[in-house]
Amino acid sequence: MKRFYNDVTIVEQAGGWQVMLDGRGIKTVGGAAQLVPGRALAEALATEWASQGGEIDPASLPLRDQTDFAIDHVVNGPSETVAKLLGYAETDTLCYRADPEDALFLRQQEVWEPLVSAVEEREGIKLYRISGIIHRAQPQASLEQLCEHLAGLDPFTLAGLFTMTSLAASLCIGLQALEDGSDPAELWRIANLEEEWQAELWGRDEQAEDRRARRGDEFARAHRWICLSRAKQ
Numbered sequence: 202m203k204r205f206y207n208d209v210t211i212v213e214q215a216g217g218w219q220v221m222l223d224g225r226g227i228k229t230v231g232g233a234a235q236l237v238p239g240r241a242l243a244e245a246l247a248t249e250w251a252s253q254g255g256e257i258d259p260a261s262l263p264l265r266d267q268t269d270f271a272i273d274h275v276v277n278g279p280s281e282t283v284a285k286l287l288g289y290a291e292t293d294t295l296c297y298r299a300d301p302e303d304a305l306f307l308r309q310q311e312v313w314e315p316l317v318s319a320v321e322e323r324e325g326i327k328l329y330r331i332s333g334i335i336h337r338a339q340p341q342a343s344l345e346q347l348c349e350h351l352a353g354l355d356p357f358t359l360a361g362l363f364t365m366t367s368l369a370a371s372l373c374i375g376l377q378a379l380e381d382g383s384d385p386a387e388l389w390r391i392a393n394l395e396e397e398w399q400a401e402l403w404g405r406d407e408q409a410e411d412r413r414a415r416r417g418d419e420f421a422r423a424h425r426w427i428c429l430s431r432a433k434q
Contacts, residue, residue: 202257209251211243218243220250227265231273235265238357241432242268263419267426271360282363283351289372290347291339293328294392296373300332305398312394320373324350328373347372361427368392368420378424385424389417 206222217236219226220243227235227246237243242264249262275282295313299305321327326343351359358379366375369392378388390397393413400410 204253204255204257206250209247211240211247213240220247222250229269229272231269233272235268235272237268238355238430239432242426242429245429263422264426264429267361267364267423270364271357271430275360275363276356279352279356279359282359283348286351286359286363286366286372286375287344287348289366289370289375290328290344292336292370293373294370294395296328296330296339297334298330298332305395306332308394308398312391316377316391317373320376324376357430358427361423361430364423365420365427368416368423379427383424385421386417388424389420392420393417 208221208223210221210224211218212221212226214226214234214236217238218240219234219236221227227250229235235246237246246264246268249264252261295309295317298309298313317328317330324346326346327340328343329337329339331337351362354362362375362379365378366372369375369389371392374388374392377383378385396409396413400406
């Protein structure tokens with residue numbers, strides 16, 4: 202698509218901030234006004250649009266895409282997103298470990314256990330650790346506590362949390378990413394411990410490495426998007 206605008210500005214509207222292209226407010230894919238909670242995110246969105254050349258490259262608008270997801274799919278129905286996140290709690294990658302006699306188990310204990318324990322302490326929950334792939338339901342009380350916590354998050358935070366959690370296949374990783382000072386690169390490394398272990402043992406597959414790197418970039422962008430949406434103005 203050819204660029205159809207010259208000026209990119211932001212304005213404060215009732216209910217948030219909006220990017221304007223030649224004075225016209227941007228709408229989401231679903232047709233809603235693309236209002237964001239703070240100036241920082243609006244400025245970042247404006248930068249995406251201002252950076253376009255003669256042709257608009259949709260792949261270079263990831264913050265736009267995440268914002269549209271938040272508004273079109275989470276703002277008016279957060280309970281559905283909460284339910285999906287609880288599904289990740291039930292099958293959290295960090296809770297499924299190798300057999301205790303395996304060397305991988307020791308690596309998982311070293312890398313995963315501190316993070317899971319920190320989430321448990323902070324959220325006031327207990328999660329089962331399972332050796333092998335046989336599913337074991339997590340404690341109902343823990344799921345209820347997590348549900349209450351997730352339901353209390355604002356829709357934008359909830360949307361970013363869902364993106365990071367789904368990429369990492371771990372709600373623990375997603376929740377840790379919401380903490381001040383969290384390092385998305387380190388969290389992505391933790392989430393990919395098993396893949397890295399296999400690569401060390403059997404060598405690296407170029408396609409798998411490229412896919413992992415792309416998903417890591419998506420995780421980092423979602424982390425940045427949350428930080429921008431929560432920035433104090």
